[in-house]
Amino acid sequence: DAGVIQSPRHEVTEMGQEVTLRCKPISGHDYLFWYRQTMMRGLELLIYFNNNVPIDDSGMPEDRFSAKMPNASFSTLKIQPSEPRDSAVYFCASSTSAGSTDTQYFGPGTRLTVL
Amino acid sequence: SQQGEEDPQALSIQEGENATMNCSYKTSINNLQWYRQNSGRGLVHLILIRSNEREKHSGRLRVTLDTSKKSSSLLITASRAADTASYFCASKNTGGFKTIFGAGTRLFVKA
Numbered sequence: 001d002a003g004v005i006q007s008p009r010h011e012v013t014e015m016g017q018e019v020t021l022r023c024k025p026i027s028g029h030d031y032l033f034w035y036r037q038t039m040m041r042g043l044e045l046l047i048y049f050n051n052n053v054p055i056d057d058s059g060m061p062e063d064r065f066s067a068k069m070p071n072a073s074f075s076t077l078k079i080q081p082s083e084p085r086d087s088a089v090y091f092c093a094s095s096t097s098a099g100s101t102d103t104q105y106f107g108p109g110t111r112l113t114v115l
Numbered sequence: 116s117q118q119g120e121e122d123p124q125a126l127s128i129q130e131g132e133n134a135t136m137n138c139s140y141k142t143s144i145n146n147l148q149w150y151r152q153n154s155g156r157g158l159v160h161l162i163l164i165r166s167n168e169r170e171k172h173s174g175r176l177r178v179t180l181d182t183s184k185k186s187s188s189l190l191i192t193a194s195r196a197a198d199t200a201s202y203f204c205a206s207k208n209t210g211g212f213k214t215i216f217g218a219g220t221r222l223f224v225k226a
Contacts (some may be wrong), residue, residue, distance in 0.1 A: 042216070045213065102214065106158045
């Protein structure tokens with residue numbers, strides 16, 4: 001298995017532009033998580049899905065952020081319009097409820113820089 | 116804050132020494148996990164300990180859990196330069212699927 005795949009790996013954009021981050025979870029996993037990591041705030045859970053349905057989006061910082069999971073193998077995190085304070089590394093992770101291991105498998109992350 | 120607390124924030128040791136990292140959490144948990152993050156990479160799961168367990172071993176890793184104190188510790192024995200990374204604890208609350216990550220301990224092992 002290729003693991004969790006994220007694209008792009010790096011994104012540099014200007015303030016006000018729309019940014020879309022993509023994630024392909026591990027096949028068969030029914031949970032998908034989006035995290036943001038910064039030096040100041042550490043690792044923050046933004047939103048998670050179960051069977052493609054958003055369960056908890058309380059970590060989404062504001063309405064500029066939105067996430068979708070149209071099918072079991074794809075999810076997007078969109079920021080519109082982007083701001084410099086959105087600069088961070090965004091991680092996608094997936095896990096399975098089978099076996100009750102709760103282990104999350106992380107992708108390599110997308111490093112976002114908003115100028 | 117979403118985060119649990121970990122200490123120390125940073126730890127520098129010589130190769131061959133043991134490294135101990137501590138984690139505290141805030142609510143009742145089902146389990147607690149430790150993850151490692153190498154620079155520029157995603158987190159990698161190391162070990163999980165359930166709320167009814169007190170100690171668990173995996174290779175050079177030893178994890179303890181004290182639910183009365185809401186704390187856990189990760190011990191890495193005979194450390195190697197390759198152990199240099201950030202280490203995070205992650206607690207899963209009872210009744211939910213939300214996992215809360217600590218702020219992490221940055222470990223530097225000098226060769």
